[in-house]
Every structure is written in C-alpha cells, then in structure tokens.
Amino acid sequence: MMNETQTNQLIRAYAAQAAQSLTIDPNSPRPVSIAVDLDGDGIPEIAYAYKINGENGVTIFKQLGNEWRPIAYLKGPGYEVSLLTAAPVTSRDRSNLIVGWQIGSIWSKLSVYEWTAQGFKDVAPTDMDYSYVEIEDMPGRYGRDGLSEIALWIHDTGEAYKVEVLRWHNGEFTSAWDVYPYYFQRVVRYYEALTNKHPDYAFYWYYLADAQYKADMPEAAAVSLDKAISLKPSYPTPDMLLDLQKLIQLEQVKQAGDTRATSLFPASLQTIDGTEWGYINDRGEWVIKPQYEYAAQFQSNGYAVVQVNGHSGMIDLTGRQVVPPVWDSISSYSEGRAIVIDKQGFKVMDENGQIVTDKAYSYIAPYRNERAVFANVNTVNPDSQRYGYLDLQGHEVIAPQYEDAGDFHEGKAVVKLKKKSYSLIDRDGARLSSYPYAYVGALGDGLLPFQKESSGKFGYINERGKIIISPQYRTALPFEDKRAIVDISEDYTSQYGLIDRDANFEIKPEYNTIRTLGEQRVAIGQAIDPKRPYIGSKYAIADLFGKRLTEFVYTDISEFKDGLASVTDGDHTYFIDPSGKPAEGFPRLEGSGTLVWMKPLIQVNIDQRMSYVDRRGHIVWQQNTVIPLRSPYRVRELKYKPNKDYLVYYPQIEGMSSQIAQTQVNEKLKQLSQVKPVPADTQLDYSYSGDFNVSFFKKNLLQLQLNGYNFPFGAAHGMPTKLYTPINLMNGRIYELKDLFKPDSDYVSVLSDIVGQQIKQDPQYSYVFPDTYKGIKANQPFYVSEHALHLYFYPYDIAPYVAGFPTFKIPFSSIMNLIAVNGEFWRAFH
Numbered sequence: 001m002m003n004e005t006q007t008n009q010l011i012r013a014y015a016a017q018a019a020q021s022l023t024i025d026p027n028s029p030r031p032v033s034i035a036v037d038l039d040g041d042g043i044p045e046i047a048y049a050y051k052i053n054g055e056n057g058v059t060i061f062k063q064l065g066n067e068w069r070p071i072a073y074l075k076g077p078g079y080e081v082s083l084l085t086a087a088p089v090t091s092r093d094r095s096n097l098i099v100g101w102q103i104g105s106i107w108s109k110l111s112v113y114e115w116t117a118q119g120f121k122d123v124a125p126t127d128m129d130y131s132y133v134e135i136e137d138m139p140g141r142y143g144r145d146g147l148s149e150i151a152l153w154i155h156d157t158g159e160a161y162k163v164e165v166l167r168w169h170n171g172e173f174t175s176a177w178d179v180y181p182y183y184f185q186r187v188v189r190y191y192e193a194l195t196n197k198h199p200d201y202a203f204y205w206y207y208l209a210d211a212q213y214k215a216d217m218p219e220a221a222a223v224s225l226d227k228a229i230s231l232k233p234s235y236p237t238p239d240m241l242l243d244l245q246k247l248i249q250l251e252q253v254k255q256a257g258d259t260r261a262t263s264l265f266p267a268s269l270q271t272i273d274g275t276e277w278g279y280i281n282d283r284g285e286w287v288i289k290p291q292y293e294y295a296a297q298f299q300s301n302g303y304a305v306v307q308v309n310g311h312s313g314m315i316d317l318t319g320r321q322v323v324p325p326v327w328d329s330i331s332s333y334s335e336g337r338a339i340v341i342d343k344q345g346f347k348v349m350d351e352n353g354q355i356v357t358d359k360a361y362s363y364i365a366p367y368r369n370e371r372a373v374f375a376n377v378n379t380v381n382p383d384s385q386r387y388g389y390l391d392l393q394g395h396e397v398i399a400p401q402y403e404d405a406g407d408f409h410e411g412k413a414v415v416k417l418k419k420k421s422y423s424l425i426d427r428d429g430a431r432l433s434s435y436p437y438a439y440v441g442a443l444g445d446g447l448l449p450f451q452k453e454s455s456g457k458f459g460y461i462n463e464r465g466k467i468i469i470s471p472q473y474r475t476a477l478p479f480e481d482k483r484a485i486v487d488i489s490e491d492y493t494s495q496y497g498l499i500d501r502d503a504n505f506e507i508k509p510e511y512n513t514i515r516t517l518g519e520q521r522v523a524i525g526q527a528i529d530p531k532r533p534y535i536g537s538k539y540a541i542a543d544l545f546g547k548r549l550t551e552f553v554y555t556d557i558s559e560f561k562d563g564l565a566s567v568t569d570g571d572h573t574y575f576i577d578p579s580g581k582p583a584e585g586f587p588r589l590e591g592s593g594t595l596v597w598m599k600p601l602i603q604v605n606i607d608q609r610m611s612y613v614d615r616r617g618h619i620v621w622q623q624n625t626v627i628p629l630r631s632p633y634r635v636r637e638l639k640y641k642p643n644k645d646y647l648v649y650y651p652q653i654e655g656m657s658s659q660i661a662q663t664q665v666n667e668k669l670k671q672l673s674q675v676k677p678v679p680a681d682t683q684l685d686y687s688y689s690g691d692f693n694v695s696f697f698k699k700n701l702l703q704l705q706l707n708g709y710n711f712p713f714g715a716a717h718g719m720p721t722k723l724y725t726p727i728n729l730m731n732g733r734i735y736e737l738k739d740l741f742k743p744d745s746d747y748v749s750v751l752s753d754i755v756g757q758q759i760k761q762d763p764q765y766s767y768v769f770p771d772t773y774k775g776i777k778a779n780q781p782f783y784v785s786e787h788a789l790h791l792y793f794y795p796y797d798i799a800p801y802v803a804g805f806p807t808f809k810i811p812f813s814s815i816m817n818l819i820a821v822n823g824e825f826w827r828a829f830h
Contacts, residue, residue, distance in 0.1 A: 701729075
C-alpha cells in the first residue's frame with residue numbers, strides 16, 4: 001500500500017495542470033485523499049479531491065499492473081469538498097465513497113458512490129443535504145451488522161438541527177429506526193445542554209422531546225414537550241407540537257402493549273383430554289392455565305388468538321375473552337387488521353374485535369400499503385371470480401375487475417385484466433402502465449419478471465414495459481436488494497443463480513436452490529444427492545456479491561431478523577449473525593429445528609417439540625413427557641430418532657398390575673408407532689414422523705391416537721395415517737371393532753347402512769366420490785367416545801385426499817341392540 005508521500009506524488013503526477021488540490025482543514029496543506037477498496041477486489045483505490053475551472057471533482061485511481069491509472073472522474077455541485085471518506089453503506093464487502101459537496105456556508109450535498117459494472121454511481125437522492133454528518137456502523141437491538149448508517153444534522157434555527165438517521169435498504173435510503181435508541185442518546189445530550197443554557201427557547205425543548213422519543217424515552221419526551229407547549233411559542237407551530245405529542249402518546253401505549261405482549265408465552269400441556277394450551281411467564285410459571293386447543297403468541301395490541309371447540313377467538317393478557325370463539329380462523333394482525341373466516345366467508349376485523357366489512361368475501365389477503373386484495377363470493381360460477389382491493393375501513397376502494405391481483409408494494413401493484421393483459425396500478429386503481437404479456441410478476445427494484453408466452457422463458461421488464469433482460473430463464477423471481485433469483489436449467493435438475501439488474505451473475509447458476517434470507521444474505525443449496533435433487537439440499541450462506549460465508553453444513557436456515565438467523569445442521573440448532581458465525585451470547589442446542597428470540601426467552605422448536613430456554617441455554621419450561629391417568633396409571637412419551645429424516649414419539653404405559661401384560665402392550669405400541677430398524681447414516685428417500693395423544697380415557701379403557709406422516713421426497717404430498725388403540729388397562733388387551741358387538745349380530749351390515757344414509761342425506765359428505773362407498777369392513781378403522789362410535793376411512797378410500805379422514809359418528813343409543821353390554825370391551829368403560 002502506498003504511503004502518504006507516494007500518494008501525494010501520484011496526485012501531482014496525474015492532476016490536471018489547472019487543478020487546485022482541495023483541503024478540508026485550512027491549517028493543513030495536505031490534499032484531500034483517501035485509500036480504500038471501492039470495487040471489492042481487496043486492493044485499495046485512491047480517491048483525490050480537486051477543483052478545476054471553478055468546478056469540484058474527485059478522481060479515483062486504481063493500480064493496473066505496476067501502474068496507477070485514473071479510472072473515474074466524479075463531479076459535484078458547490079464550491080468546495082467538505083467531506084471525503086468511505087464506509088460500507090450498501091454492502092458489507094466493499095466500501096462506498098462518500099463525498100460532501102459544499103453548497104452553502106452551513107450546507108453540503110451528500111453523495112454516496114457505489115461501484116457497478118458501468119462505473120461509479122451516486123445512489124444518494126438529489127435532496128440529501130446536511131449541515132453536519134456522522135457515518136458509523138451503529139448497534140441495533142442485537143449489535144452492529146457490518147453496514148454503516150448515516151446521521152444527517154439538518155439546520156433549522158439557532159443551534160437547532162433536525163436529525164435523520166438513514167440506512168441503505170432494498171435499493172433506497174430509509175430510516176434506521178432500530179438504531180435510534182443508540183444514536184439519539186447523543187442527540188439528547190446535545191439538546192439537554194441547550195435547554196440548560198436557554199430554558200425559555202421552546203424549539204430546543206421541542207427538539208429535545210423529539211430526540212427523547214426516538215431514543216426510546218417516551219416518558220421523558222412527554223415532560224420535555226409539555227415544557228415546550230407551556231412556553232406558547234409561534235415556532236414550533238401548534239400543529240408540529242400536536243403531531244409530536246400524538247407520536248409520543250402512541251409510543252407510550254405501544255411500549256405498554258409490547259411489555260404486556262412479551263410478558264406471556266404460549267405453552268402446552270399433555271393431558272388425558274389431549275394437548276391443552278395456556279400461557280406462562282418468563283419464569284416458566286402458568287399465568288393463564290392450559291385450557292385451549294391451541295394458543296398463539298400475544299400480539300402488540302395485547303390480544304392472542306386461541307382455539308376452543310375447533311373455533312378461534314381472542315383473549316387479552318388477563319385471559320379475558322375479547323372476541324368469542326366463533327370463527328373458523330383468525331389471522332395475525334397486519335396494519336391493524338386481521339382477516340377472519342366463518343361459514344359465510346372472509347371478513348376484516350379491526351383491533352377492537354369489530355368487523356369492518358359489510359359483507360363476506362370468498363377471499364381476502366393480508367393488508368399491504370393500506371390495501372387488501374379481495375375476491376367476490378361467487379358460488380354459481382367460480383371461473384368468473386374477480387379481484388379488487390379493500391381499504392382499512394373495509395370499503396371496496398378498487399372495484400372487483402381483475403382476473404388476478406398482487407399485493408401493493410411502495411404504492412404500486414400488478415393486476416391481470418385478461419389473457420395477455422397486465423397492468424401496473426396505483427392505490428386508487430389508476431393504470432400506470434400496461435403489459436401485453438402472458439405473465440407479469442411482482443414489482444421489485446423497478447423491474448418485473450415476465451413471460452411473452454405462457455410456455456416461454458422468463459425475463460424482466462421495467463415499469464414502462466421496456467424489456468431490460470431478455471427472456472432466458474426457466475424461473476425468474478422478483479428483484480430484491482438489486483438481486484433476483486433465476487433458474488437456467490433445461491431438465492428436471494435445477495441451476496439456480498443470483499443476477500444483478502444487468503443480468504450479470506453475482507452467484508453462478510449451479511445450485512439446487514437459492515433462498516433470500518434478508519439483511520443482504522442468501523442461502524445457497526447444493527443437492528444432497530445430485531442424481532436425486534428432490535431429496536433436498538445442504539445450505540451455505542453467501543452475500544449478494546457471491547462471497548460464501550460458511551460451508552455447506554446446514555439442513556435448514558431461517559430468515560434473518562434483527563441480525564439473527566436460526567440454523568440447524570441436523571444435529572444442533574443455534575443462531576448465527578450476518579457474518580455466518582455463531583451469534584455470541586446465545587446457546588447451541590442439540591437436535592434439529594428452529595429458534596425464535598422472544599426476549600427475554602428463546603422459543604425452541606426442536607424435533608417437533610417446543611420449549612423455552614434463557615440465553616445461557618437453561619430450560620425455563622418444557623412440555624411434560626408423562627401424562628397422568630388415574631393412579632397408578634400413566635403414559636410416558638419416548639422419542640425414537642434413528643435418522644435425521646425419521647422421528648417418532650411413541651407411548652409407553654406404566655402402572656399396570658401385570659408386568660407381563662404391560663410389556664406386551666408396550667411392545668405392540670412401539671410396533672404400531674412404526675418404531676423399527678432404520679439405518680442411521682443412510683440418506684432415506686422419504687421422511688417419516690409419528691406422534692400420539694390420549695383421545696379417550698374412562699374407567700379401565702385407555703384409547704390412544706397414533707398419528708403418522710410418510711412423505712416421499714419429490715412427491716406432491718405425503719400420506720397421513722391414523723390409528724386408535726382401545727386398551728384395557730387391567731389386562732393389556734387392544735380391542736377390535738367386532739369386540740364391541742354381540743357375536744351373532746350383523747353389525748357390518750347395520751353400520752354400513754347407517755353410514756350410507758349419512759352420505760346420502762348429510763350435505764357435509766358431498767365430497768364423497770360417487771358410487772365408491774360399498775359398505776364398511778369387519779375390521780373398519782374406528783374409535784369410541786363416551787356416547788358414540790366413530791367409523792373413519794383413509795384418504796382416497798371414498799373421497800379425495802383433501803377430505804382427510806372421512807368420519808361418521810354413530811350414537812350408541814341407536815345401536816344398543818347390537819352392543820354386547822356385558823362384553824369385556826363395553827364394560828371396560830361402563
């Protein structure tokens with residue numbers, strides 16, 4: 001690397017004869033120059049500021065072989081260069097050249113130059129002016145992320161400045177809200193000094209309140225703003241004061257809600273009535289006792305979705321019901337609205353639990369940009385269904401007129417009008433552009449994936465419809481962070497790569513899969529078995545320039561959030577940071593699954609079981625593995641995982657008086673649960689998971705439900721299994737259907753007729769294939785409840801796969817003449 005003398009000699013050698021070297025410090029004659037790697041090749045370039053013929057400029061030199069040559073001449077406005085520095089703003093792997101062009105006595109225009117294949121490009125907006133600037137990798141909630149934020153101090157009046165902290169995200173500069181608590185502490189100290197010096201200047205109190213609000217100090221901000229208001233100033237204006245007051249009040253409410261929402265955590269308990277859900281605190285103590293069929297996480301409004309009797313409702317943090325459990329489902333809130341479904345269709349619910357739509361729809365998507373895609377209910381002719389958009393009040397702000405409609409992004413959405421006719425619309429439905437193509441995808445970074453013909457390849461057009469990247473890909477996903485995932489393969493294999501906006505491959509098209517992870521990171525997957533790519537992938541992490549940060553060791557990777565991503569290598573699960581290294585201060589846990597940082601606890605979802613641990617990995621709560629029945633009986637859960645793709649939780653009964661009978665029934669339960677020899681180090685061509693629950697227990701009858709799911713890799717779906725085991729705890733006998741009936745009864749014929757009548761008369765069974773039902777079998781799958789017999793069929797037996805297990809309930813009262821009431825089976829639970 002060149003020393004300072006050599007750098008100055010280089011500048012003098014190449015500077016134009018009329019050029020005047022600029023100096024930021026008038027007391028130092030040293031020319032303004034820096035040496036830093038700007039193009040990511042690991043070799044520093046030299047940037048030098050000068051003025052020629054009254055114009056400011058910066059020349060960039062690069063070493064080419066043994067010589068240094070100028071490779072770029074950058075010109076800017078104003079009369080001086082007030083700043084020349086470099087920092088990683090748009091990428092962690094190369095620095096951006098940052099130049100301040102002096103345009104006034106206290107004003108400069110900021111330029112942030114990014115290296116591209118076409119040279120240096122200023123990515124800063126034209127109005128990025130400032131009076132003072134600080135550039136730093138600021139720590140967010142989980143530390144520094146390797147990218148620098150830019151703090152702009154913009155002069156207002158006196159010694160008051162409006163402060164903005166920005167970062168590069170998704171191709172533009174946006175507010176870096178997550179680092180506000182760090183940086184605005186500095187701003188708070190600045191204005192505290194000014195308010196002490198000038199206690200009667202309302203605008204200093206106003207800016208102190210603004211800084212305290214952004215520094216996560218809403219209570220102090222409220223006090224400072226009250227002081228500003230009490231001075232009755234003409235500036236800040238009443239509207240400015242009122243707007244800030246509303247923001248502070250909302251933050252006070254939000255902090256109270258967030259504190260409440262994160263103070264309780266959903267947890268489950270295995271009981272004789274099945275799995276029941278409730279909520280624990282951060283010490284693992286039950287606060288809302290287990291009573292729900294399912295319980296979701298509390299949201300920022302202090303409400304959580306719970307299920308009762310197969311329907312969803314909402315409770316608050318005290319467990320009080322705020323929305324009755326009458327809905328088929330309730331989505332998470334998005335932009336203050338939840339989508340609910342009942343037998344009428346889809347509706348929109350506000351944060352108070354009130355329905356804002358005046359009718360039901362056949363479909364409503366989550367809100368994006370204050371708009372939600374909806375489809376009209378049309379039971380007569382589903383093919384004529386048309387899509388439109390609702391506003392937050394549930395009004396049809398854009399009438400249903402499209403064959404298809406996408407979510408809004410930055411105020412724009414892609415819609416399909418008819419075959420080979422797409423448009424880009426604004427939030428009011430006005431058409432911005434039209435595209436005569438077979439397919440047009442979502443807008444990203446100003447480009448849209450498209451197909452000229454339905455069987456053709458994909459390329460990209462801009463918003464005006466001009467072809468920017470010609471059709472050449474089998475798959476093309478929307479751009480994000482100036483990158484898009486594409487597939488160039490021609491056969492059953494995959495060749496995924498990552499391109500930039502000029503169709504250059506930043507990641508070569510040689511991977512089985514690529515997934516975006518956020519925070520400028522992607523997961524690249526190599527096929528576990530190249531001859532069978534459908535088996536799956538081993539993943540590594542790379543940046544957007546193709547630099548691989550890890551080896552191919554992960555079987556799954558979650559998206560990054562606040563600088564953390566959950567990864568698993570099949571044996572262990574842990575967090576990593578954006579550098580690909582294990583995140584400091586977080587545990588490494590045995591097993592395969594995902595972790596969620598819920599502060600102060602980590603929710604652990606490993607090997608299909610949930611628990612909570614602290615940051616040291618100490619267990620705070622985990623689901624019980626022993627289900628008490630009636631003393632001395634209990635069911636113990638055991639785990640069998642001989643292979644990464646084979647996992648079974650199976651039951652073992654304890655407390656039976658006969659050890660011989662107990663051993664025999666437990667061996668049978670292992671067999672029925674598919675606990676069998678499976679090679680440990682062999683790649684299976686399927687995955688299998690098994691689990692169980694107690695479906696019925698009364699007197700001496702224990703009925704277990706054994707569930708399984710076999711998924712052949714590459715298949716459209718797997719095949720579920722379900723088996724019930726009515727067990728007599730006195731002798732270990734597992735009953736069959738015939739054991740419920742008198743020996744000489746024609747139960748098969750009678751039950752067949754009952755099921756046949758239900759299929760004919762009950763509309764809920766309209767999905768049954770015509771003429772496929774031929775009656776039940778003597779060993780028909782079944783289970784019992786307290787007052788009824790339930791017969792069921794497997795998928796595809798008499799109905800399509802999506803119908804699941806068609807089940808028919810037959811009250812005991814209707815077949816008492818057939819039941820052997822003195823038989824062992826019946827008397828086991830009567």
